[in-house]
Each structure stands twice: as C-alpha cells, then as structure tokens.
Amino acid sequence: MNTEPLDQKPATASSQTSASTSAPHSVRVATGDEHPVTSPLSVHDMTVAYHRKPVLWDVDFDAPAGSLIGMIGPNGAGKSTLLKAALDLIPKASGRVMVYGKPYRQQRHLVGYVPQRESVDWDFPVNALDVVAMGLYRRIGWCRLVSRRHKQDAMDALEQVGMADFAKRQISQLSGGQQQRVFLARALVQDASLYLMDEPFAGVDASTEIAIVNILQKLREAGKTVLVVHHDLHTVRDYFDYVILLNMRIVAHGPTDEVFTPENLKKTYGGRLTLLDRAAHAMARQGET
Amino acid sequence: MDWTTLDTWIVITGVLSAMSCALIGNFLVLRKMSMMGDAISHAVLPGLAVAFLISGSRGSITMFVGAAIAGLLTALFTQWIHKFGKVEESAAMGVTFTALFAIGLILIVRGADSIDLDPGCVLYGAIELVPLDMVTFLGFTCPQAVWILGCVLLINILFTLLLYKELRLTCFDPALATTLGINANVMHYVTMTLVAITTVASFESVGSILVIAMLIVPAAAAHLLTNRYGLMLALSMIFAATSAALGHISAITVPTWFGFADTSTAGMIAVVAGLLFSLVMLFAPHQGILSKIWHQLRLSLRIASEDILGKLYRLEEATSDQPTYTQAVAIPANKWINRLARMDLSRTRKITREQNAYRLTEQGRNVARQLVRSHRLWESYVAKHFDLNVDHLHDSAERTEHYITQTMQQEMIEELRHVQTDPHGKKIPNQQSDEANSNKKGRKA
Numbered sequence: 001m002n003t004e005p006l007d008q009k010p011a012t013a014s015s016q017t018s019a020s021t022s023a024p025h026s027v028r029v030a031t032g033d034e035h036p037v038t039s040p041l042s043v044h045d046m047t048v049a050y051h052r053k054p055v056l057w058d059v060d061f062d063a064p065a066g067s068l069i070g071m072i073g074p075n076g077a078g079k080s081t082l083l084k085a086a087l088d089l090i091p092k093a094s095g096r097v098m099v100y101g102k103p104y105r106q107q108r109h110l111v112g113y114v115p116q117r118e119s120v121d122w123d124f125p126v127n128a129l130d131v132v133a134m135g136l137y138r139r140i141g142w143c144r145l146v147s148r149r150h151k152q153d154a155m156d157a158l159e160q161v162g163m164a165d166f167a168k169r170q171i172s173q174l175s176g177g178q179q180q181r182v183f184l185a186r187a188l189v190q191d192a193s194l195y196l197m198d199e200p201f202a203g204v205d206a207s208t209e210i211a212i213v214n215i216l217q218k219l220r221e222a223g224k225t226v227l228v229v230h231h232d233l234h235t236v237r238d239y240f241d242y243v244i245l246l247n248m249r250i251v252a253h254g255p256t257d258e259v260f261t262p263e264n265l266k267k268t269y270g271g272r273l274t275l276l277d278r279a280a281h282a283m284a285r286q287g288e289t
Numbered sequence: 290m291d292w293t294t295l296d297t298w299i300v301i302t303g304v305l306s307a308m309s310c311a312l313i314g315n316f317l318v319l320r321k322m323s324m325m326g327d328a329i330s331h332a333v334l335p336g337l338a339v340a341f342l343i344s345g346s347r348g349s350i351t352m353f354v355g356a357a358i359a360g361l362l363t364a365l366f367t368q369w370i371h372k373f374g375k376v377e378e379s380a381a382m383g384v385t386f387t388a389l390f391a392i393g394l395i396l397i398v399r400g401a402d403s404i405d406l407d408p409g410c411v412l413y414g415a416i417e418l419v420p421l422d423m424v425t426f427l428g429f430t431c432p433q434a435v436w437i438l439g440c441v442l443l444i445n446i447l448f449t450l451l452l453y454k455e456l457r458l459t460c461f462d463p464a465l466a467t468t469l470g471i472n473a474n475v476m477h478y479v480t481m482t483l484v485a486i487t488t489v490a491s492f493e494s495v496g497s498i499l500v501i502a503m504l505i506v507p508a509a510a511a512h513l514l515t516n517r518y519g520l521m522l523a524l525s526m527i528f529a530a531t532s533a534a535l536g537h538i539s540a541i542t543v544p545t546w547f548g549f550a551d552t553s554t555a556g557m558i559a560v561v562a563g564l565l566f567s568l569v570m571l572f573a574p575h576q577g578i579l580s581k582i583w584h585q586l587r588l589s590l591r592i593a594s595e596d597i598l599g600k601l602y603r604l605e606e607a608t609s610d611q612p613t614y615t616q617a618v619a620i621p622a623n624k625w626i627n628r629l630a631r632m633d634l635s636r637t638r639k640i641t642r643e644q645n646a647y648r649l650t651e652q653g654r655n656v657a658r659q660l661v662r663s664h665r666l667w668e669s670y671v672a673k674h675f676d677l678n679v680d681h682l683h684d685s686a687e688r689t690e691h692y693i694t695q696t697m698q699q700e701m702i703e704e705l706r707h708v709q710t711d712p713h714g715k716k717i718p719n720q721q722s723d724e725a726n727s728n729k730k731g732r733k734a
Contacts, residue, residue, distance in 0.1 A: 051375070087468050113468045124319065124461045125518045134458050138469040143451045170516035186465075 035062050035098065040110075040194040040225040041086070046095030048078070048085045053284035054093065055081055057249040057276060063194075063242075066223050068216055070230045070240035070256070074269050077247040079118065079229045083196045085114055099194060109138065112192030114183050116199050123171050128182045129167040132157050135189040157185040162211055177208030184215060195219065197225045202231065213239055236260055248276055294541035296537065298420040299433050303533035303558055306491035310503035311529035312445045313487050315522055316480050318508035319460040321464075323541065324379055324506035325364070328386035329481060330497045332363040334393025337489065342400055353486055359499040360485020363389060364478055395632045414496030414555045434494045441490040448483060449522060452476070457518050495555045502559040503529055510569040513576050532562035592691050593630035595660050598639060599690075601649045602657035606715075632712035665711035665718075666701045672712040673705065681710050 008028040035042035039062040048056040056078040063069055071079050084090045086097045088102055088104060099107035112135070133146050140150055158164050161181040166174060168261055174182065184194055216239070219226050227244075230236065236256065237242060243260050245251040245268040252264045317326045336359025337352055344351040363385055370381035397411075419434045426436060449456065455476065459466040463473030484504070491500045510524035536558030541551045571578050631647070634640045639653030649657060667689050668682040698720075700706075709715055 047479070087464075089464050089467055108468065108470055113470065115462065119464060120462045121292065121319075121321065125512065125516050125521050126461065127516070130457075130518070131461075134454075134462065135469075137454055137458055137466075137471065140454070142455065146454060157400075190630060217398075254617065275428050 006156040009089075022091065038065060038101065039063055039098075040065050040100055041227065042101075043082075043086060043100040044098065046082075046085060046091060046097065047093045048081055048090065049283075053280050054276075055248065055280075056085070059095070059246075059250055061250060061253050063225055063227060063245060063249060064223055066220060067225060067241045068220050068239060069225070069227045069242045069244060070235060070236050070252075071227060071244045071246055072230055072233065072268065073251075075270075078245055081200050082246065083113070083198055083229065087111070087196065094249045101117045112187040112190040113199040114187045114195065114200055117176065117180055117183060117202065117278045119198075122174075122179060124171065124205035127168050127170050128158065128163060128174065128178075129154050131171060131182050132185045132189055135186040137209075153189055154185070157188040158182070160188060161185045161215060175205070177204040181205050181211065184212060188215070193224055195224060197228045199229050201228075201229065201235075233265070290384060291469055292540075293615045295420045296541070298435065299416055299554060300528065300534050300537045302416055302419045302432065302434050302438060302494050303537055303554065304530045305435060305442050306495050307503045307507070307529035307533040308526045309438060309442040309445050309487045310491055310500055311481070311507035311525045312442075312449055312522060313483050314504035315508040315511070315525055316456060317484065317504060318512060320477075323509075324382050325367075325481065326484060327501050328367065328382045328504075329360045329363050330482050330492075330500045330504070333359045333485050333488055333492075335389050335396060336362075336393075336398065336485075337492075338393050340397035342396070347439055352404045353489060356489035358484050359389065359479060360488070361482050363483040363485075380493040410496070412496050413493060413553060414492065414494050414499065416554045419494050437490050437571055441487055441614035444484060445487060448479075453519075456480075491585075493685045495558070499555045499559050501532045502562055503532075504733075505565050506562045507532070513569050513573040516575075528565060530558065532565055533558050535565075536561040581715065586703070589626050590630055590633060593624075593626045594634050594639075595656070595691055597627070597630055597634060598649065598653055598657035599660045599664070602654065602661050605649065605654075659698075659720075660690055662718045662720070664690040664696055665715060666705070666708075667693060667714070668711045669705050669708050669717070670701045682712060 006282060035044060041063040043059050043061055046056065046059045047054055048059075057271065059082060071082070072141050083091065085092050086104065088097075097104045099110055104111070129151065133150055135157075136146070136150050136153060142147060158167055161184050163178060163181050163185060166178060166182075171179060171182065180203075184197075184200060187197070201209055204212070216226055216228070220241075228240070230239070237260060240256050242254065243256050244253040244257065245264055247268050251268045252259045309704050313324060333356040336355035336357075340351040340355030343355075362598070363382075366383045366385040366389075367378065370376050370384055371378045374381065376384070419432045422433045423430055424433045424436065455466070455471050458469070459471060459473040459476040463477075466473045466476070488497070488500050488504075493505070495503075507525040507528040508521070509523045510528050511523075514524055515521050537554045540554040540557035540560055543557075544550060544552045569577070572580075574580060631640075634653065635642060637652075639656060640647045640652055641650055664686045667686040670684055671677065671685060708717060
C-alpha cells in the first residue's frame with residue numbers, strides 16, 4: 001500500500017519527488033525515478049497548474065497492465081485534469097508521461113480517450129454512427145472519406161454496446177445513457193491498449209451502467225488497461241482491481257483490497273492539505289504581480 | 290424591371306460571395322463562435338490598410354496576405370486576452386476587434402488622400418459598381434470581383450471537401466481530435482484564416498455588414514432545417530445563393546412599387562436573408578415554431594381524448610351491474626380541446642353517440658382499459674416507493690398515465706408481484722378484456 005502521510009510532503013518543493021515513499025507492489029526502485037517499462041501508463045512526478053496555481057501536485061504512479069483502475073476523489077480533486085494533462089490536452093508544469101515505456105506523443109495510437117459527456121455539443125448535426133466512426137479517423141487517414149468498411153466497424157462497436165438500433169438516430173435524440181454508450185463505442189473502435197475514461201458512469205441509467213461494466217470487463221479480459229474516473233464509492237470494490245485516490249495529490253494507490261480503506265477515504269475526502277492550498281494561493285498571487 | 294447584363298453580373302457576384310461566406314460560416318456556427326465572424330470581418334481592416342500603404346494597389350495578393358494576417362491575429366489576440374487576461378472569451382473578442390477596426394479606420398482616414406478606399410464602402414460595399422471593372426483572363430471576360438470570389442469559393446469548397454471529416458471532428462469534439470493527432474487548434478486557426486480571406490474577397494463588393502450576415506444566417510438556418518452535417522453545409526449554400534438572387538431582384542423592384550428609386554443590393558440581400566431565416570424558424574420540420582405548436586396540439590388532443598375514454602370506462606365500471614344500457618355520460622364540452630377530442634373519438638369510432646350521451650365502443654374500451662391500467666399500476670408503484678397518503682396518489686397518476694408504455698406496465702407488474710388492485714382497492718384491469726367472461730356487461734347492445 002502506498003500511502004503518503006498527511007502533511008509530510010513539503011508543499012513548496014515540487015522538485016522533491018516520490019523518493020519519500022516506496023510501495024511493495026511497485027517495481028520502482030525507491031532511490032531513483034525508474035518506472036517499469038511495461039506499464040501501460042507511467043506518470044512521472046507530474047504537476048499541473050492553471051495560471052501558475054497548481055491543481056495537481058507531484059502525481060507519480062504506474063498503472064498495472066491488464067487492470068481496471070478506478071480514480072476516486074472529491075470534486076475539484078483534479079481527476080479530469082490528470083487525464084487531460086496525461087493526454088497533452090493541457091500543459092504540464094512539470095513531469096512526464098510514458099505510455100508503454102515511450103513518450104505519449106509517440107504512442108498516441110495506443111491510447112483511447114473517452115471525454116466527459118457534457119464536454120461536447122449534443123445538438124451537433126451527426127448521428128450515432130457518425131460519432132462512433134470518429135474513433136477511426138486516425139486509421140482512415142487525412143483527407144480520406146469514411147468508407148463502407150469503416151462504417152461496418154463502427155456498426156459492430158455500436159452492437160457491442162447494445163445501440164445498433166440507434167445508429168441512424170441524431171445524437172440529440174438519445175438519452176444520457178445512450179449518449180454515453182455511443183462514446184464508449186467510439187472508444188472501442190479505436191482498438192487501443194490503454195483507455196482513459198472521464199466519468200463514463202455519470203448520469204447514466206442502471207442498465208447502461210451494467211452494460212458499461214460488462215464492456216470494461218471484456219476489455220480487461222482482452223488484456224487492455226482501463227483507467228476510469230469514478231464517483232460512486234459504493235461500486236468501487238465491485239468494479240475495480242486497482243484504485244488511485246486523488247485529492248490534488250495522490251493520497252494512495254494500489255490494489256483495491258489494500259488501498260480502498262476507510263482511513264484512506266477519510267484522507268481523500270476529509271479536506272485538503274491546507275499547506276498545499278496555501279502554497280498554491282501564494283504562487284497564484286505572486287505570479288500575477 | 291429592366292434586367293441587363295449588369296444585373297446578371299451583380300447577381301453572380303452576390304451569389305458567389307454569399308456562398309463563400311455561408312460555407313465557411315458553418316464552422317463558426319457549429320463551434321458556437323458566431324461572434325468570431327463579426328470580429329474578423331471588422332478586424333481585417335487594418336490588415337487591408339497596411340497592405341494598401343505598402344503595395345499602393347487594390348485587389349492585389351498583398352491585400353489577401355494582409356487580411357489573412359489580421360484575421361489570424363484577431364483569433365490569436367482573442368485567445369491570449371481570454372487566457373492571460375482572464376477575460377471571458379466574447380469580451381476578449383469585443384476588445385480585440387473594436388481596437389483593430391479603429392486602428393484600420395484611422396489608417397484609412399489618414400491615408401485617404403493617397404489611397405482610394407472609402408470607409409463607407411467597407412461597410413456597405415459597392416456591388417453596383419462591380420460590372421464596371423471588367424478583366425479578361427484566359428480569354429474569359431468578366432468582372433474582377435467575380436474572378437476573385439470564384440477563386441475564394443473554390444478554395445473554401447476544396448478545404449471543406451478535403452478536410453470534411455477532420456472539420457466535423459474538430460468542431461464536435463476538439464479534445465478527441467487532438468488525441469487522435471488532428472490538432473484542433475491548428476484547424477481552428479486555418480479556418481479563421483479562411484474566414485479572413487473570404488471576408489476580404491467579399492468586402493469590396495458587398496461590404497462587411499453583409500459578410501457578417503452571410504457568415505451566420507445561412508448556417509444557422511441550415512442547422513434548424515437538418516440534423517445532418519453534409520446536408521447542413523449544402524443547405525446553407527443554397528440558402529445563401531437564394532438570398533443573394535432574391536435580394537438583388539427585390540432591390541430593383543420593391544422600392545419602385547412605392548415610387549422610390551432602386552435601393553442597395555447588399556442591404557436588400559441581408560434583409561431577404563433575415564426574412565428567409567424567419568420563415569425557416571416558423572416552418573422548419575422538427576425545430577420550427579409551427580412544428581412545435583402542432584406537436585403540442587397533437588399531444589393535448591391525445592391527452593384530452595384519453596381522459597374522456599378513461600372517464601367513460603370508470604363510469605362503466607361503477608355501473609357494471611346494470612344489465613344492458615347505458616353507461617354513458619355527457620362529455621364536458623367546456624373547453625375547445627375537449628370538443629375537438631370528442632369529434633376525433635367519434636370519427637375514429639372509439640365512442641358512439643346516443644341521443645345526448647356517449648358510450649365506449651369495443652375499440653375505445655380497449656384503449657381506455659390500457660389507460661386505467663397504467664393509472665392504477667402507477668398509483669400502486671408510487672404508493673410502494675413513496676410514503677404518501679392514498680389520496681395524494683391520483684394527481685400524479687393522472688398526469689403520468691398518458692406516457693406509460695406496455696414495457697413499463699410489464700416492469701411495474703413484475704415489481705409489484707402481479708398486484709390485482711390499486712391502493713384505493715380498485716381492480717387493475719388486465720391487458721385483455723377478461724371481464725367479458727366474468728361479468729356480462731352487455732356491451733353488445
């Protein structure tokens with residue numbers, strides 16, 4: 001179990017890295033910055049800031065291959081930020097991200113991303129099949145049209161999430177759960193090895209939740225690694241083998257049985273580290289003047 | 290109306306410029322950046338002025354370069370002010386384009402003696418003068434503006450066709466696009482550059498007001514008309530072309546009906562586009578106002594009809610021991626919708642009229658049975674899950690009963706372990722008419 005004691009980490013020195021802790025399940029050598037090359041996702045001491053104000057401090061972990069990983073934390077803990085920074089969608093203040101041992105930019109094709117459902121305009125004039133086919137755009141290549149074969153691939157993915165009947169439906173006419181399934185199908189056609197999903201269970205109906213869980217388990221059986229931002233604490237034990245507890249920093253990460261404990265949850269949800277907050281505010285304030 | 294070659298050239302110019310603007314405008318509307326069209330079309334002015342001062346000529350390639358740079362700067366400044374100034378994006382846009390426009394005006398007024406660019410002309414254009422500036426190129430003689438606009442339209446069409454799916458993805462989900470290696474930011478700035486170029490090409494002939502109208506109005510109208518991306522692009526161009534043609538025709542005819550001289554074609558095109566947009570808003574198939582009203586009306590009629598059927602069914606139920614005749618009642622005709630519903634029910638033979646009373650036909654009774662079944666199942670369901678007095682159940686069930694499907698009925702039945710009666714102790718009717726066997730109600734009479 002990899003737990004960072006409260007208040008131990010110096011808030012001002014982001015250069016002092018993960019050396020303070022070592023984890024029994026991790027291959028990492030305690031003295032260096034060596035992450036296992038085989039890990040689907042290695043985040044090396046990543047700090048993310050908005051306008052100089054850090055919102056994520058010294059995030060450092062290796063995702064174990066072939067597992068379903070839940071990322072848990074309160075609102076504003078930086079869960080979506082972590083995904084976006086790992087995907088180069090927002091800049092990192094420091095740190096790097098390795099995918100299967102190489103920098104993310106070289107490994108884009110191995111990573112599938114499912115953004116939050118609210119992040120797009122569902123009145124956009126496309127149907128469900130069009131959205132799913134978007135997952136194939138890299139494979140199709142620039143300036144090429146979506147062929148019949150690609151449409152068939154997209155159709156198969158829709159079938160897997162139980163949405164084949166809605167292929168031609170304009171996306172605004174779908175329910176929230178159906179929209180989420182479309183997003184999932186779009187990730188499936190990417191045929192990635194590592195999936196990062198931002199709140200796929202948010203606002204979905206019970207049957208969609210079951211469908212999504214089934215898909216996640218199938219992905220794991222196929223040897224894929226899936227990192228899911230998750231909100232519902234009740235289902236964590238049922239869904240995930242591994243958890244990352246996050247609140248502006250990694251509070252704990254490890255196998256669910258070991259890490260998903262009342263004490264760790266209390267640390268995660270029981271208020272932030274006040275020194276982190278104060279340091280962040282100071283950096284934001286002084287950075288402005 | 291005197292139609293001359295001049296008019297033909299004016300219409301062609303208008304159509305070409307309207308179509309160029311409309312096509313590229315789709316991406317502004319889809320990205321919810323309509324204001325950006327407004328901003329860029331004003332902000333290119335300093336780019337034009339500087340290009341003038343440097344090259345000393347109009348219609349040259351320098352003008353386009355100047356405009357493209359100015360357009361790109363508008364997009365960049367807007368982003369920077371938004372990001373580093375922590376200013377809302379539309380406010381950042383407002384700051385950027387007014388400042389750039391003002392700089393452009395000052396440059397033009399200062400240099401007005403040396404260059405022939407008129408600020409008024411920038412706003413309204415001079416489409417009527419287009420045919421006076423004929424050039425011959427590749428053995429084909431036509432106004433210079435037609436040449437330029439034709440090229441710009443071609444560029445826009447090629448851009449849209451070649452990057453058809455990339456544009457669709459970056460407009461819909463820029464984050465996913467970026468993770469797939471299609472940089473949404475780059476696409477954005479390329480699009481903005483094209484907006485700037487299109488704006489400049491259209492400027493001289495139709496003016497910046499019409500440019501703004503044509504960037505936004507056709508795309509917005511097309512979005513109301515269709516749910517399909519490709520069709521939206523096509524419809525916006527048809528809309529733009531129609532506005533331009535009708536605009537010029539109106540400009541030379543409508544004022545004469547009232548004894549005035551011709552009016553500005555560019556202005557009239559914008560007016561026609563506005564009118565056409567209103568028509569689309571009224572008559573669009575799904576999202577139009579009339580379609581929505583019609584939809585509401587249909588729903589109200591269905592609810593009123595079902596309420597009548599339900600009422601008759603309950604009356605039948607209450608008087609079921611009466612041998613033959615007549616479980617009937619006068620239907621409330623105090624509201625027009627009830628009267629309409631009564632007529633509709635008679636027409637579809639769900640009720641029949643006998644003297645001043647109405648009664649259910651077999652067909653009507655089937656519909657009513659489903660409704661009452663939904664109503665009572667819903668009451669049982671709510672009673673199970675809410676801690677409510679029995680007399681509080683009716684109102685919500687009265688509203689909900691109209692929306693309950695067969696599958697929902699089935700799910701409720703299963704969850705409620707096949708209840709027979711509702712919380713008031715009334716029997717929940719079965720799917721089919723089983724009363725026919727158990728108690729003779731003489732419905733054959």
